[in-house]
Amino acid sequence: MFDTVCVGAGLIGGVQAALLRRSRHLPRPKVLLTDGARRPTFKSTLTKNIRQIAVNPGSRQLLQDVGAWDKLGNSPWAVHKITVWDAMGHGGLEFESKHEENPIFHxxxxxxxxxxxxxAADDAGVELMFESKLQNIIVPNRFNQTIQDTDYVHFEIKEEKYETRLLLGCDGANSSVRKAAGLSSLSKNYDQRGFVCTVRAENVGDNRTAFQRFLPSGDVIALLPCEEDQLSIVWSCASSKAKMLEKLEEADLIAKINEVLVIDRTPSLIKQIHGSLSFIPKSIGLKTEMTVDPPRITEILSPTGSFPLGSALATNMVAPRTAILGDAAHRVHPFAGQGANMGWRDVELLTDSLERAHLSGIDYTSHLSLSKYEKVALIEHAAFMSGLEGLKQLYKTNSTPFVLARNVGTMFVNNNSALKDIFISRAS
Ligand SMILES: Cc1cc2nc3c(=O)[nH]c(=O)nc-3n(C[C@H](O)[C@H](O)[C@H](O)COP(=O)(O)OP(=O)(O)OC[C@H]3O[C@@H](n4cnc5c(N)ncnc54)[C@H](O)[C@@H]3O)c2cc1C
Known part of the structure; x- marks a missing residue:
């Protein structure tokens, strides 16, 4: 019998398992971390891996607290500035960290x-089972305080039967735990894929600036620094285009990426308006256009690949003795670099709920304890995701009045450092 079983040792599961064991407020639970895949191992090489993600300062702190961050050594690459600009106009945004020691993300x-x-979970005394897929999960119909055998969560691994007081689904977008618990999810398929690769580039300076460009038809390309002269490319585009990019020869792919970084698709009406009316904002001291000198890609260092993109939010995140976290509960478009960061936020919110329940003398596996987590997490994620969706739609449109409106909007935001501080703190 386990106190808690974390299903899935992707980005979220290991951290959740380690935090439960390290908690100073829970009674040292017996925790199992299990995954259908092999135990992840990693060797650092000179060229960074094809899949890289941005870790915000809040998540970095959590990873530090559970003892995972230090294991990464010097490999995380600090990014101090973000430049976002539009291929259809003069608008853009620049975010910069105020202190060298506080990067915007790694x-x-x-x-x-x-x-x-x-x-980190292993160090904390979590039991580990790899190449061990959870099957035949049975979630009880209700939480029963005066526990009967049938009130635990039952499951099988390699045809052996197990039970646990609490089951945590960190098992990704196709979560078996979510399905077994009957938790539904509202989802949207973008028919887009995220094309990814790692490249070498010149014109990167100290390579501490991330670039993101919104292109016509809803494409977004991000250049994320990850070494002195290396960038991780994430190009979100139609699925057919991503497949085409994957097939290109190196020279053609380099040319294609460099082209979209400099291409100007500003509608002629906007050019005229900008030419004749930009003296108005300039007269009150506003900067009306951004000149961006993006990196130039010179070499593709990794294999290329692409991942399906979509957005989803579970309508409920808990069931009796069961909760879901990370991509099992929500998925977002990668242009904001927040998917895993939202999952690590779940880890904090859930652990906080369990600890508070235990400190108040309530069974921390109870519905009361779990529903507090669900309430806070759903409110936070729903608000954030609707903001992201709005932004995505705003940049998807090519219609001239909308393009003009977003150019004016971004110009005002870019001139307002207080507003930019709010954006940065929300992303942290
Ligand atoms: C192109 C791209 C770029 C991204 N960039 C960023 C970024 O910059 N910043 C960011 O925060 N996020 C980013 N994300 C999102 C991020 O990758 C995901 O949010 C994150 O990987 C989710 O982690 P997870 O642990 O919830 O799920 P997963 O990583 O999917 O892990 C789930 C694990 O569960 C295991 N599993 C599944 N079913 C079972 C079962 N029945 N039994 C046992 N094990 C099981 C799987 O083997 C897997 O190991 C990006 C995503 C994409 C596609």
Whole structure:
């Protein structure tokens, strides 16, 4: 019998398992971390892995608290500035960290963080089972305080039967735990894929600036620094285009990426308006256009690949003795670099709920304890995701009045440092 079973040792599961064991407020629970895949291992090489993600300062702190961050050594790459600009106009945004020691985010390799999370869980005394897929999960119909055998969560691994007081689904977008618990999810398929690769580039300076460009038809390309002269490319585009990019020869792919970084698709009406009316904002001291000198890609260093993109939010995140976290509960478009960061936020919110329940003398596996987590997490994620969706729609449109409106909007935001501070703090 386990106190808690974390299903899935991706980016979220290992960290959740480690935090439960390290909690000073819970009675040292017996925790199992299990995954259908092999135990993640990682060797650092000169060229960074094809899959890298941006880790915000809040998540970095959590990873530090559970002992995972230090295992990454010097490999995380600090990013101090973000430049966002539009291929259809003069608008753009620049965010910059105020202090050298407080970067906006760190780029890290996905296999490295998964491995560090599992190693931290191992150090904390979590039991580990790999190549062990959870099957035949039976979630009880209700939480019963005066526990009967049938009130635990039952499951099988390799045809052996187990039970647990609490089951945590960190098992990704196709979560078996979510399905077994009957938790529904509202989802949207963008028919887009995220094309990814790691490249070498010149014109990067100290390579501490991330670039993101919104292109016509809803494409977004991000260049994320990850080494002195290396960038991780994430190009979100129609699925057919991503497949085409994957097939290109190196020279053609380099040319294609460099082209979209400089291409100007500003409608002629906007050029005219900008030419004749920009003296108005200038007269009150506003900067009316951004000149961006993006990096130039010179070499493709990694294999290329692409991942399906979509957005989803579970309508409920808990069931009797069961909760879901990370991509099992929500998925977002990668242009904001927040998917895993939202999952690590779940880890904090859930652990906080369990600890508060236990400190108040309530069974921390009870419905009362779990529903507090659900309430806070759903409110936070729903608000954030609707903001992201709005932004995505705003940049998807090519219609001239909308393009003009967003150019004016971004110009005002870019001139307002207080507003930009709010954006940065929300992303942290
Ligand atoms: C192109 C792209 C770029 C991204 N960039 C960023 C970024 O910059 N910043 C960011 O925060 N996020 C980013 N994300 C999102 C991020 O990758 C995901 O949010 C994150 O990987 C989710 O982690 P997870 O642990 O919830 O799920 P997963 O990583 O999917 O892990 C789930 C694990 O569960 C295991 N599993 C599944 N079913 C079972 C079962 N029945 N039994 C046992 N094990 C099981 C799987 O083997 C897997 O190991 C990006 C995503 C994409 C596609």
């Amino acid at each position: 780029m890290t390799e996905v296999p490295a963080i998964s491995a560090a999370g599992v190693d």
